[in-house]
Amino acid sequence: MSDLLAGTWGLTRFDLRRDRILATAWTFFLLLVVYASATATDTLYPTEQSRVAAAELINASPAAVALYGPILDVTSLGEVAMTKTTVLYGMFVMGFGVILVRRHTRTEEETGRQELLAATVVGRDAPLASALVEATLVMTAVGALAAVAAAAGGLPVAGSVLFGLSWWGSGVVGIGVGAVTAQLSASARTCGIAAAGTVGVFYLMRAAGDVGPQWLSWLSPLGWNTQLRAWSEPRLWVLALYPALAAALVGTAAVLRGRRDLGGGLLAERPGPATGSPRLRDVLALTLRVHSHALVAWTVGAAVMGAVFGSLVPNLGSIFDSPTGQEMLARLGGSGAVEDAMLAAILSVVAMVLTGFGIAVVVRGGVDENDGRTEQVLATATPRGLSFTAVLAVALLGTTWLLLVTGVATGIGYGAQAGLSGPLSRSLGAALAPLPAAWLVGALAMLCLSFGSRWAPVGWALLVGFVTVGLVGELLDLPGWVVGLSPYSHVAPVPSEPVDWTVEAVLTGLAVLVGAAAWFGYRRRDIG
Amino acid sequence: MNPVETRGLVKTFGATRALDGLDLTVAAGEVHGFLGPNGAGKSTTIRALLGLLRTQGGSASVFGLDPWRDSVEIHRRVAYVPGDVSLWPNLTGGETIDLLLRMREVTPDPGARADLLDRFELDPTKKGRAYSKGNRQKVALVAAFAAPTDLLILDEPTSGLDPLMEQVFNQCLAEHKAEGTTVLLSSHILSEVEQLADRVTIIREGRTVETGSLAELRHLRRNRVQAEITGQPPRLDGVPGLHDVAVDGTVLSCLVDPEGLVPLLEALTGAGVRSLTSTPPTLEEVFLDLYRGAST
Structure with a gap:
């Protein structure tokens, strides 16, 4: 081993040790989705005939194909069962790879922790190399366990193995993307935005290719997940594409790494204003400023996502004309008019995703406190309650803003496709109905922060828990009280059903109560 | 206030x-x-x-x-x-x-x-x-x-x-x-x-x-005394509050508590002194002393 790689194995073990909770949680969530999808399909489509009908319906709808990818063999149990997991959750696996690499490279450099290690007997390339090895090990575990979960759910073993390999492939490509983007900027957040953009482009390229010129799908690693044909007549050579692309990306990252200094980025840090604008005068302006870049990125994401989903809604109608389709739709959480149900179903999931912005703000508040920045703010004439309120306001109002943007963008996309009047009020209703639930989850995260800065990340665990319960609860037939733990599960599927004002009021009231409890707790505890 | x-x-x-x-x-x-x-x-x-x-x-x-x-x-x-x-x-x-x-x-x-x-x-x-x-x-x-x-x-x-x-x-x-x-x-x-x-x-x-x-x-703490002796090094047994006594050829150095300063000077004068320095402790020494919890 060359000197540049000295210490790689030690760092790999260290990375694994640091990821033991994060990686376990992600893996568990992904496996649960695979297992639930595998077992539920048999009950959803008891006969091959009903399965074929469902698959043909999906293929007949450009919207569904754009969302999940086409079903290449309509007779295949595995392919129908894994409609959502192949591409859509494959994207989560890719994102997981990105997160692992960024976490152990750029984030460590930005905080200066890597410098501490770099001065020991650790080669210059060892931190990157160990992050790659560690993330690859985790992805291998995810792929292997996904194959086991699919087979355990009743799907053919050979197909399950290939499906697991396609996830592994998505993961290693994600690792490559993470490695390259981590070299770009000195800011871990900027690198994260670049990586999320890349994965998003992969997804959109595949969506465009699956409904239009097919060569576009072949340019996207997420398209390979479908084109592998894991469940029948597999194209084994496709499996070679993932490691080839990953290797090329990693090679690029290594070259880029060699051209920059520790802690530096390829995109030069631009100098900023020498004086503070008069508007930057209090802790609220400060908190808003800290999150301004993220808020812009999330707003763009929400607008694009809303417009795309909105334009899909009118096309989706045709899928659900059959009885089996109706049953599937009911499982998505809606009833009544097909399009309304689709709006409700999509936007309720989007609401959970957008709650993530609020949680990120709260968790950042914990990091600010840990690093001593909150202490500097509170050593000025800023009252404690105000510093707390700034975090709470940016978290909850940010989420509110993003849901509004989504509702409007969905309505615009929907209206442009359907040429209907009134889609805006329906999509806005669908987007805003889950808002009190999102507030409650944000307030719960603040409650965690009020126990101490180190508890703030528990907010993520809560959100992931609620999302998991919502996504797999009914597929796995979990008891009602378990599903009911998630605030989102109580919200009426607007616009299929009228807004349940009682539920909205109760959730809002709970959010206020929890927020107030957090406020009192925060004002009484030690800072730091 | x-x-x-x-x-x-x-x-x-x-x-x-x-x-x-x-x-x-x-x-x-x-x-x-x-x-x-x-x-x-x-x-x-x-x-x-x-x-x-x-x-x-x-x-x-x-x-x-x-x-x-x-x-x-x-x-x-x-x-x-x-x-x-x-x-x-x-x-x-x-x-x-x-x-x-x-x-x-x-x-x-x-x-x-x-x-x-x-x-x-x-x-x-x-x-x-x-x-x-x-x-x-x-x-x-x-x-x-x-x-x-x-x-x-x-x-x-x-x-x-x-x-x-x-x-x-x-x-x-x-x-x-x-x-x-x-x-x-x-x-x-x-x-x-x-x-x-x-x-x-x-x-x-x-x-x-x-x-x-x-x-x-400084009042509370001991001085460092260094003296160059012309005759035989004196016997210092009777001097109270003396620490770290060292004799290097004709040079004697030690630390002395305030109450030992006069007896020490008498003993040194008896032995014949060519040069004498007495330095107040730096804060460093005060500090180290206190941390050691030393009164010895």
Whole structure:
């Protein structure tokens, strides 16, 4: 081993040790989705005939194909069962790879922790190399366990193995993307935005290719997940594409790494204003400023996502004309008019995703406190309650803003496709109905922060828990009280059903109560 | 009324007693050195004085107010530089300085600010994440020094500065002192405090060990005596309070407690002295002595 790689194995073990909770949680969530999808399909489509009908319906709808990818063999149990997991959750696996690499490279450099290690007997390339090895090990575990979960759910073993390999492939490509983007900027957040953009482009390229010129799908690693044909007549050579692309990306990252200094980025840090604008005068302006870049990125994401989903809604109608389709739709959480149900179903999931912005703000508040920045703010004439309120306001109002943007963008996309009047009020209703639930989850995260800065990340665990319960609860037939733990599960599927004002009021009231409890707790505890 | 006053202050973190009956008095207009080794409780005391921590016992007051209850009122009259300055990664140094001043309810004075940036050789256009430790410290120092204030609380403020910048820091501190600012200066760098402080408080394991002016503290401690002898080295058995006696050829050196000084001089005179030096202890020695808990 060359000197540049000295210490790689030690760092790999260290990375694994640091990821033991994060990686376990992600893996568990992904496996649960695979297992639930595998077992539920048999009950959803008891006969091959009903399965074929469902698959043909999906293929007949450009919207569904754009969302999940086409079903290449309509007779295949595995392919129908894994409609959502192949591409859509494959994207989560890719994102997981990105997160692992960024976490152990750029984030460590930005905080200066890597410098501490770099001065020991650790080669210059060892931190990157160990992050790659560690993330690859985790992805291998995810792929292997996904194959086991699919087979355990009743799907053919050979197909399950290939499906697991396609996830592994998505993961290693994600690792490559993470490695390259981590070299770009000195800011871990900027690198994260670049990586999320890349994965998003992969997804959109595949969506465009699956409904239009097919060569576009072949340019996207997420398209390979479908084109592998894991469940029948597999194209084994496709499996070679993932490691080839990953290797090329990693090679690029290594070259880029060699051209920059520790802690530096390829995109030069631009100098900023020498004086503070008069508007930057209090802790609220400060908190808003800290999150301004993220808020812009999330707003763009929400607008694009809303417009795309909105334009899909009118096309989706045709899928659900059959009885089996109706049953599937009911499982998505809606009833009544097909399009309304689709709006409700999509936007309720989007609401959970957008709650993530609020949680990120709260968790950042914990990091600010840990690093001593909150202490500097509170050593000025800023009252404690105000510093707390700034975090709470940016978290909850940010989420509110993003849901509004989504509702409007969905309505615009929907209206442009359907040429209907009134889609805006329906999509806005669908987007805003889950808002009190999102507030409650944000307030719960603040409650965690009020126990101490180190508890703030528990907010993520809560959100992931609620999302998991919502996504797999009914597929796995979990008891009602378990599903009911998630605030989102109580919200009426607007616009299929009228807004349940009682539920909205109760959730809002709970959010206020929890927020107030957090406020009192925060004002009484030690800072730091 | 003293600007800062604590009596028997107690702060526990679980089973650890970080402050265990700490007494600290800072008189108006003085520079008060606050000395102790790492982990002695200096930063904990400062955080308690800023109302960031809740104490479990004893009393603390700043400007006669309760630090926990009246923290905002107190902070209007305080500028604080933490020991480990962390900046917002996407704010420039200049923005951070102005923000911190405005949050102290001070309107930044462009003249004073530009002068300080110049003296500290700080580039205000860099983003927070791009500054080195010393430069992060300078950002906090410029924000603290850029406006008049009643009380400066500085937690190991020069730990990242080079000697030239330390000089600039000393000048700034002297200027503020001349304007009547009270300063609480925590440090484990003794020479820094020796130069600047009117009085010092030395703490260890959350308790006050010594407090007083440097002159008062010196009275308590032993002198180092070095003498070149012309005749036979004298017998020193009868001299009380003698330590670390060493004879190297004709040179005798030792430490002597105040009560042993006269008998020692008599013994040396009897032996014949060619040259004699007696140096008061540096704070360093006082410090080490106290930490050893040594009375031997």
